[in-house]
Amino acid sequence: MLPEKTDTVVVGGGQAGLAMSAHLSACGVPHVILERARIAERWRTERWDSLVANGPAWHDRFPGKVFADTAPDAFATKHSVASYFEDFAQQIEAPIHCGVEVRHVRHGGGGTGFRVETSKGTIEAQNIVAATGPFQTPVIPPVLPALDGVTQMHSSAYRNPDQLEPGAVMVVGAGSSGTQIASELQRAGRRVYLSVGPHDRPPRRYRGRDFCWWLGVLGKWQAKTPPAGKAHVTIAVSGANGGETVDFRRLADTGITLVGRTRGYDDGVVRFNDDLVANIAAGDANYLSLLQEADDYAEREKLDLPAEPEAHVIPSDPECLTNPILSLDLTEAGITTVIWATGFSQDFSWLHVDTFAPNGKPQHDRGVASVPGVYFIGLPWLSMRGSAFIWGVWVDAQHIAQHIADRLAPAVEQAAHANG
Structure with a gap:
């Protein structure tokens, strides 16, 4: 009572x-x-x-x-x-x-x-x-109308691949939720399109320490205000599969097609901003800057942590980056589900x-x-x-x-x- x-x-x-x-x-x-x-x-x-x-x-x-x-x-x-x-x-x-x-x-x-x-x-x-x-409150941007043969859901309503109708899937949003869901669907044998907007992409682990540890010693957890223009930037980080650095090029190599930010729809065709390359590049810059800050800290504090030069190497671009798709016919692509990993209000x-x-x-x-x-x-x-x-x-x-x-x-x- x-x-x-x-x-x-x-x-x-x-x-x-x-x-x-x-x-x-x-x-x-x-x-x-x-x-x-x-x-x-x-x-x-x-x-x-x-x-x-x-x-x-x-x-x-x-x-x-x-x-x-x-x-x-x-x-x-x-x-x-x-x-x-x-x-x-x-x-x-x-x-x-x-x-x-x-x-x-x-x-x-x-x-x-x-x-x-x-x-x-x-x-x-x-x-x-x-x-x-x-x-x-789940947020679904008013981009797509209700479409026959296409189920739209927020990531909060997604449970597993078996829940979805057969067919390809478009995942909108490349933060922690979107990347994990897209990867899970691809491993389940689905054709997946992943719409990637601006994001930060920290390493999962570097020089034997988790990125949570690095953010602590670098004083980033205690920051009082977000960096200019980054109050709402998506963070692409994951603990799935034992914890892996989110690497969009690796996701593309597994068969996921990367596209830019979803901007509109007209007569069965979804249109994307021509920003995929810029968004991936900005994420790479964020990733590399954190590695450099970690290296500088390790040197300054004389930490006995093994160097990891290979982590600084950015792989070559896959086809979906060198020749980005700017529009997609949902029927031709066989898309039956759109998952909106677009956050909450x-x-x-x-x-x-x-x-x-x-x-x-x-x-x-x-x-x-x-x-x-x-x-x-x-x-x-x-x-x-x-x-x-x-x-x-x-x-x-x-x-x-x-x-x-x-x-x-x-x-x-x-x-x-x-x-x-």
């Missing part, structure tokens, strides 16, 4: 909500977590079957809790990640209520606190933490407070909203580059919990004086 009142309501029972709960408990702040489905539901039912974490198990975790079934340098399956968070919730005795949908949050009576309207009743709270994460339509910019983005400082008592956690670049990652939400949750505790302290002190 839900309480009628509590100090803080955390909306969302994934990695951000659980990290928040751990730190609120450590600060002595009464709270509840409200989760519309189950703990870590998106890991369970909104991703494809073979998904694994994009970071090694030693990195993608909370401090002090390791994965029981995954070696430190391996990549946890989505089932392992869900179990990890379930175990953690039990470990910290998180006050979580599953199967409770938060429908509306509004200011309470008299202008203080908030009224949280849920599918199971109403709660009054002094603080609201939005811990619903960045992956809320955020949805805070339930949060009726004046803390959003005209574009709908929450306005905050390290997760502390402009409206007193409202907080956000788990969003990209909340306080740093690592904010949307498992370890990153832990760091941000500590800061936010302390802010809530400091906000609560005067009321606690006042109550103590009244009773004393």
